[in-house]
Amino acid sequence: xxELILLRxxxxxxxxxxxxxxERPLSVRGHAEADAAAQWLKAHDLRPTRVLCSxxxxxxxxxxxxxxxxxxxxxxxxxxxxxALPGTLMAVLDEHAEVDRVLMVGHNPGFEQTAALLHSGQxxxxxxxxxxxxxxxxxxxxxxxxPGIGTLTQFWWP
Numbered sequence: 001x002x003e004l005i006l007l008r009x010x011x012x013x014x015x016x017x018x019x020x021x022x023e024r025p026l027s028v029r030g031h032a033e034a035d036a037a038a039q040w041l042k043a044h045d046l047r048p049t050r051v052l053c054s055x056x057x058x059x060x061x062x063x064x065x066x067x068x069x070x071x072x073x074x075x076x077x078x079x080x081x082x083x084a085l086p087g088t089l090m091a092v093l094d095e096h097a098e099v100d101r102v103l104m105v106g107h108n109p110g111f112e113q114t115a116a117l118l119h120s121g122q123x124x125x126x127x128x129x130x131x132x133x134x135x136x137x138x139x140x141x142x143x144x145x146x147p148g149i150g151t152l153t154q155f156w157w158p
Contacts, residue, residue: 004093004118004137004150005046005103006111007066010034010158011131012058022056022082033132034062036158038069040134041103044154048103050074050096054081059105062132066105081106086114086123090145097142111135115155121148133157 010030015021026034041047047070053063055077063075080092081104089110096102104111112129116122118137129135136154143149 001138002097002099002141003046003101003153004139005041005048005101006115006129006135006137007037007041007062007103007105008108008111008129008131008133009054009056009058009062009105010037010065025057026061030058030062030131031065033158034065035069037062037132037134037156038066040156041066042069044136046101046103046136047071048073049101050076050099051103051105052076052078052081052092052096053105054107055079056082056107059107063105066103081110083107084110086110086117089114090118094145097144100141115152117147118145118150119148119152130157 010033011027012024013027053059080088113123115135134156137150138153139150
């Protein structure tokens with residue numbers, strides 16, 4: 001089996017005047033959420049083989065805090081993750097089907113919809129992946145991603 005770990009970015013500051021959404025940094029609460037997520041991943045021995053991360057500031061900061069705890073690995077910044085729908089996220093993941101454990105760091109609503117779609121085949125089955133939340137899915141090795149192909153094995157939030 002291979003594993004997919006979806007980590008929603010931690011809580012971010014609101015958009016400041018003249019700032020783009022992509023440049024929003026983590027808030028104080030977000031730093032605590034990212035640290036808690038990192039500790040949870042470490043406690044469950046979920047060190048990724050490869051990381052795919054949205055290039056937004058809040059996802060990069062969430063990832064950096066996680067990697068400080070988990071240790072550094074193969075990190076790739078993927079612009080298609082930012083504001084992506086499940087079809088796009090699954091297409092990106094299909095490009096890394098050879099990797100046994102992928103950590104993807106990104107955004108809602110795409111992440112909660114993708115977790116639901118992979119697990120149950122319905123993107124609207126589950127609602128609510130809080131900031132800093134983690135969904136772990138077990139997937140068949142090498143298989144193309146499609147609705148209902150995965151099993152949600154763990155779900156956690158700070």
